[in-house]
Amino acid sequence: MKDVELKVVERAKALLASGEVARVVGWKKGDFCFDPSPAVFESVEELDGLVYNWFCGANLSKYLIEISKKEGKTAVFLKPCDTYSFNQLIKEHRINREKVYAIAVECLGKLDVEKIKAKGVSMIEDVEVVEKEVKVATAYGTETLHKPEVLLTKCETCQKTHQVKDEEIILHERPARDVDRFAEVAKLEAMTEDERFAFWKEQLSKCIRCNACRNVCPACSCVKCVFDNPASGISAKANDAEFEEQLFHIIRAFHVAGRCTDCGECSRVCPQNIPLHLLNRKFIKDIDGFYGEYQAGEEAEGKTPLTSFTEGDVEPNDAVDGEAK
Amino acid sequence: MLKIAKERLNELYAAISNAMELVLPVKKAGEVNFAMWAEGKEVSLETLKTVKSPKDTFFPQSENMMKFKTDGKNIEILDIRAEKAPTVLFGVRPCDYKAIEVLDKVFLADPVDTYYQNRREATTIITLACAKPEESCFCKVFGIDAAAPAGDVATWLDGDNLYWQANTEKGEALTALVKELFAEGGEAEVSAQQEKTRAIVEKLPFATLDLSRLSPKTSTIYSMTLLGRK
Ligand code: SF4
Numbered sequence: 001m002k003d004v005e006l007k008v009v010e011r012a013k014a015l016l017a018s019g020e021v022a023r024v025v026g027w028k029k030g031d032f033c034f035d036p037s038p039a040v041f042e043s044v045e046e047l048d049g050l051v052y053n054w055f056c057g058a059n060l061s062k063y064l065i066e067i068s069k070k071e072g073k074t075a076v077f078l079k080p081c082d083t084y085s086f087n088q089l090i091k092e093h094r095i096n097r098e099k100v101y102a103i104a105v106e107c108l109g110k111l112d113v114e115k116i117k118a119k120g121v122s123m124i125e126d127v128e129v130v131e132k133e134v135k136v137a138t139a140y141g142t143e144t145l146h147k148p149e150v151l152l153t154k155c156e157t158c159q160k161t162h163q164v165k166d167e168e169i170i171l172h173e174r175p176a177r178d179v180d181r182f183a184e185v186a187k188l189e190a191m192t193e194d195e196r197f198a199f200w201k202e203q204l205s206k207c208i209r210c211n212a213c214r215n216v217c218p219a220c221s222c223v224k225c226v227f228d229n230p231a232s233g234i235s236a237k238a239n240d241a242e243f244e245e246q247l248f249h250i251i252r253a254f255h256v257a258g259r260c261t262d263c264g265e266c267s268r269v270c271p272q273n274i275p276l277h278l279l280n281r282k283f284i285k286d287i288d289g290f291y292g293e294y295q296a297g298e299e300a301e302g303k304t305p306l307t308s309f310t311e312g313d314v315e316p317n318d319a320v321d322g323e324a325k
Numbered sequence: 326m327l328k329i330a331k332e333r334l335n336e337l338y339a340a341i342s343n344a345m346e347l348v349l350p351v352k353k354a355g356e357v358n359f360a361m362w363a364e365g366k367e368v369s370l371e372t373l374k375t376v377k378s379p380k381d382t383f384f385p386q387s388e389n390m391m392k393f394k395t396d397g398k399n400i401e402i403l404d405i406r407a408e409k410a411p412t413v414l415f416g417v418r419p420c421d422y423k424a425i426e427v428l429d430k431v432f433l434a435d436p437v438d439t440y441y442q443n444r445r446e447a448t449t450i451i452t453l454a455c456a457k458p459e460e461s462c463f464c465k466v467f468g469i470d471a472a473a474p475a476g477d478v479a480t481w482l483d484g485d486n487l488y489w490q491a492n493t494e495k496g497e498a499l500t501a502l503v504k505e506l507f508a509e510g511g512e513a514e515v516s517a518q519q520e521k522t523r524a525i526v527e528k529l530p531f532a533t534l535d536l537s538r539l540s541p542k543t544s545t546i547y548s549m550t551l552l553g554r555k
């Protein structure tokens with residue numbers, strides 16, 4: 001990973017120094033080794049703080065909505081999953097493609113520090129990954145963990161590949177894998193209605209309406225969100241009534257249906273660890289079943305199942321009662 | 326000082342909740358937050374920090390504050406406040422307890438927030454000392470001793486027992502209620518744990534955090550008003 005980071009910093013510096021780009025969007029070192037955060041770098045000196053490590057799970061695409069409005073070009077580092085959000089935002093005319101220089105950066109999966117801590121590991125000083133082993137150096141000694149157990153949830157089922165690249169930094173190929181990203185959804189589908197209701201009620205009642213899931217979501221880019229708009233009649237900041245528990249999330253899932261690329265950011269940022277991605281994945285699975293396989297963000301142009309009509313489209317009642325084809 | 330074996334904690338919870346409402350860290354759908362105790366709930370005193378602080382006990386995220394009755398042009402405001410049932414808030418970390426003291430300075434000072442006061446007065450707080458602080462902890466900088474929390478009752482947990490020390494009249498009253506579940510002793514174990522915890526705290530990355538990064542005005546407020554330092 002260090003070799004990739006060196007290359008990332010080197011390219012960022014060269015692009016800024018030559019004036020090809022006016023700024024670079026990347027990840028900046030946090031207080032610890034495990035909390036880098038998205039950042040904009042505007043000088044070569046600032047780039048000494050740029051990191052690319054096992055904890056750079058944050059998707060940088062959404063930041064480009066605002067940043068690409070600025071003077072000059074912006075360079076951005078995109079992991080495979082991030083490129084889908086990027087493409088989708090271009091399709092929705094949110095990002096000006098001409099003003100972005102996209103660098104596809106390799107990803108072998110990112111780690112979830114919460115999952116590491118849940119294994120009783122604390123006082124983390126450094127993390128090194130060799131194949132499937134995660135060696136965590138802590139003030140109490142070194143712990144070795146099994147990588148698949150401490151990956152970010154979104155990375156557990158990722159089979160994504162870069163859809164956008166003006167150039168790439170790929171030093172290690174990621175082995176292809178065959179995982180079923182709908183396995184968890186299928187489990188929920190197999191439940192009875194009551195069981196499913198109980199599952200979501202227990203999960204969603206933890207919600208504190210911090211709105212982090214909405215704020216991070218690349219598909220949630222409305223200039224004024226209904227939930228922030230007092231004139232909408234449904235704005236709210238607290239999660240206490242049944243409405244909040246159930247409808248905020250379901251409305252949001254409908255709102256992003258067909259546009260959600262399954263980047264998994266909602267679940268990553270949720271402080272209450274609510275598996276929000278499962279709601280969105282259910283919609284994706286149904287869209288696949290009703291209209292044929294479709295992956296949002298694979299292309300920056302073209303028709304989408306929910307915004308085009310064909311005579312063979314599923315009838316509304318079949319969609320409600322029926323099984324996906 | 327009193328002590329009770331870890332395996333018997335459920336009896337303690339049951340005894341307290343017989344007399345009052347008991348709110349403590351409970352695991353629900355994978356996350357630990359303060360919640361009402363009931364038989365069968367999964368209590369987690371080992372979790373260092375709950376996702377949300379115990380502040381909700383005094384400041385719920387939302388509540389009905391009053392009702393209005395309109396009759397033509399007249400509006401009547403109905404006070405719907407009910408006396409808060411006596412409550413025990415158990416498992417409050419030293420830093421969270423300090424935060425409640427800070428809230429008191431604001432909401433129990435004139436003009437008193439009577440909603441807050443009502444809940445605050447009805448609540449007995451049992452703090453829980455930390456045995457395994459984490460890298461993000463910076464209590465020391467704010468003058469908080471992670472090994473010796475304040476509160477109506479202070480407790481310490483090790484592999485075998487929970488140790489219990491009443492600090493206030495409210496704490497004594499609660500202790501009297503549950504005393505027969507406890508045995509005397511534990512001073513040596515608690516001292517040993519305190520020594521260990523304080524040694525860890527010294528080594529935390531933020532143990533020497535520079536408060537001057539706060540504006541001069543804010544740092545004065547912190548050092549003078551909140552920490553009782555010069
Ligand atoms: S979802 Fe895939 S591309 Fe995105 S961070 Fe995880 S492994 Fe990398």
Ligand code: SF4
Pocket residue numbers: 206207208209210211212213214266269270271272273274276
């Ligand atoms: S991030 Fe989690 S807690 Fe916050 S609003 Fe979304 S679901 Fe609720």
